[in-house]
Amino acid sequence: MNTLKEISTHLLVLGGGPGGYVAALRAGQLGVATVLVEGAGLGGTCLNIGCIPSKALIHAAQEFAHARAQVGGSALGIRISDPHIDVAQTVRWKDGIVQRLTGGVATLLRKAGVQHVQGWAHIEDGKTVTVRAPGDSSPSLRIRCEHLLLATGSEPVELPAMPFGGALWSSTDALSPDVLPKRLVVVGAGYIGLELGIAYRKLGAEVTVVEAAQRILPSYDEELTEPVLQALQKLGVVLHLGCNVTGWDAHQGVHIRNAQADEFALPADRVLVAVGRRPRTQGFGLESLHLDMAGRCVAIDARCKTSMRNVWAIGDLTGEPMLAHRAMAQGECVAEQIAGQVRRFEPRAVPAVCFTDPEVVVVGPTPGEARAAGIDCLDASFPLAANGRALTLQASGGFVRVVARRSDHLILGWQAVGQGVAELAAAFSQSVEMGARLEDIAHTIHAHPTLGEAVQEAALRALGKALHF
Ligand SMILES: Cc1cc2nc3c(=O)[nH]c(=O)nc-3n(C[C@H](O)[C@H](O)[C@H](O)COP(=O)(O)OP(=O)(O)OC[C@H]3O[C@@H](n4cnc5c(N)ncnc54)[C@H](O)[C@@H]3O)c2cc1C
Numbered sequence: 001m002n003t004l005k006e007i008s009t010h011l012l013v014l015g016g017g018p019g020g021y022v023a024a025l026r027a028g029q030l031g032v033a034t035v036l037v038e039g040a041g042l043g044g045t046c047l048n049i050g051c052i053p054s055k056a057l058i059h060a061a062q063e064f065a066h067a068r069a070q071v072g073g074s075a076l077g078i079r080i081s082d083p084h085i086d087v088a089q090t091v092r093w094k095d096g097i098v099q100r101l102t103g104g105v106a107t108l109l110r111k112a113g114v115q116h117v118q119g120w121a122h123i124e125d126g127k128t129v130t131v132r133a134p135g136d137s138s139p140s141l142r143i144r145c146e147h148l149l150l151a152t153g154s155e156p157v158e159l160p161a162m163p164f165g166g167a168l169w170s171s172t173d174a175l176s177p178d179v180l181p182k183r184l185v186v187v188g189a190g191y192i193g194l195e196l197g198i199a200y201r202k203l204g205a206e207v208t209v210v211e212a213a214q215r216i217l218p219s220y221d222e223e224l225t226e227p228v229l230q231a232l233q234k235l236g237v238v239l240h241l242g243c244n245v246t247g248w249d250a251h252q253g254v255h256i257r258n259a260q261a262d263e264f265a266l267p268a269d270r271v272l273v274a275v276g277r278r279p280r281t282q283g284f285g286l287e288s289l290h291l292d293m294a295g296r297c298v299a300i301d302a303r304c305k306t307s308m309r310n311v312w313a314i315g316d317l318t319g320e321p322m323l324a325h326r327a328m329a330q331g332e333c334v335a336e337q338i339a340g341q342v343r344r345f346e347p348r349a350v351p352a353v354c355f356t357d358p359e360v361v362v363v364g365p366t367p368g369e370a371r372a373a374g375i376d377c378l379d380a381s382f383p384l385a386a387n388g389r390a391l392t393l394q395a396s397g398g399f400v401r402v403v404a405r406r407s408d409h410l411i412l413g414w415q416a417v418g419q420g421v422a423e424l425a426a427a428f429s430q431s432v433e434m435g436a437r438l439e440d441i442a443h444t445i446h447a448h449p450t451l452g453e454a455v456q457e458a459a460l461r462a463l464g465k466a467l468h469f
Pocket residue numbers: 014015016017018019020037038039040041043044045046047049050051052054119120121122151152153154171192280284314315316317322323324325326327355
């Protein structure tokens with residue numbers, strides 16, 4: 001006899017990360033009957049174990065580094081003696097921010113009339129899902145729906161020889177450290193490994209980064225990553241590029257093989273393995289739908305539809321770029337379609353920010369990518385060393401670069417590297433999305449003194465009329 005409680009809804013969302021919760025919220029606001037099932041915490045990876053806690057830790061580490069830099073006096077005339085950090089308190093402060101934001105999501109969903117079910121979903125078919133409460137071995141609820149939205153996100157990739165646990169940290173462990181390690185080895189010089197590696201170095205750990213590619217941030221243009229490389233060296237982060245990790249033991253540490261096939265070991269108290277993330281596609285019956293896949297990701301079209309009618313997918317589950325703001329934008333797009341609107345997910349660019357020190361922002365193609373795509377383009381950079389605000393912030397390294405079509409000056413992309421440039425991402429995305437031309441940016445009055453003036457100056461320079469360079 002079937003003892004499961006049953007409910008029906010128009011839209012059923014699996015996963016309460018930025019993709020899933022935004023979709024549910026928008027659908028609820030539009031009057032669509034919506035149920036959201038989440039097995040862990042509302043807010044998903046982003047709010048609980050990703051974007052927000054990592055940026056909190058990075059900020060705390062930066063504050064501590066600033067304090068330490070003033071010991072014995074500084075050019076600014078500030079003197080501090082013996083700064084100290086209580087990492088357990090730092091983690092409590094970070095957790096407080098997470099709780100505030102995840103609690104806010106719960107309130108927003110409630111206000112929008114979304115039913116939030118806490119539990120792990122298992123797909124029976126494209127219109128039926130069972131839910132097991134966390135800790136239970138069997139389901140207690142069956143939900144039937146007209147539309148199923150898959151937003152189950154991604155999970156960190158494990159190295160077979162180094163499964164997570166104990167001294168072997170995933171990014172999740174690194175965000176709630178049990179101790180501040182004396183020696184931390186970071187495997188992977190992508191944005192997650194470097195953001196956290198830099199933070200730990202600033203907190204006082206000896207940090208070594210091992211990367212299989214020959215350069216850091218391998219998916220980014222080298223001109224942008226060069227200032228990050230220099231900053232890592234200045235900070236005392238040791239880099240082993242072109243090296244593979246072959247194993248680990250508590251006695252010798254991390255076993256490495258370099259390009260010449262030499263083998264050596266790096267002693268470590270903790271090892272952060274940050275070698276990528278993969279879509280979460282297993283363990284909840286997804287395979288029973290036989291959806292078309294794009295590699296390991298669920299394949300979707302420009303409306304975020306999968307190959308099965310009324311089954312949609314968004315966010316990290318659908319592949320790169322695995323970023324929270326892409327997931328949110330897709331979630332909103334799907335919800336509005338289910339509510340009857342005509343929408344497509346076809347952004348001109350999805351901004352990407354590395355919160356390294358210095359920060360890196362990429363919106364749209366680099367000059368190399370534009371030319372490789374056969375576009376005749378102009379590009380121009382403006383150095384932050386010529387920007388007054390950057391000097392007053394002691395942040396004069398780096399530059400802002402614009403890429404535009406030569407024929408009509410349509411802006412295709414922006415890139416920047418420097419302290420505080422993450423906040424320029426909005427201006428970059430707006431100009432690309434709105435189809436701005438170099439003249440639009442060059443002739444807009446930008447407030448003085450701000451880093452934004454470097455944006456205007458890059459556009460002026462592309463037009464051959466830079467003022468301050
Ligand atoms: C350390 C770190 C830092 C990051 N920093 C940034 C950043 O600065 N900016 C940025 O844009 N992105 C960042 N990201 C990436 C960002 O977190 C993800 O791109 C984003 O969270 C993806 O959203 P999503 O909704 O697709 O999935 P997720 O946020 O992963 O949410 C999926 C949710 O689905 C739930 N779920 C899965 N399966 C089931 C099931 N069967 N039943 C019920 N629930 C289920 C999971 O518990 C999870 O909560 C970072 C990631 C990490 C790890």
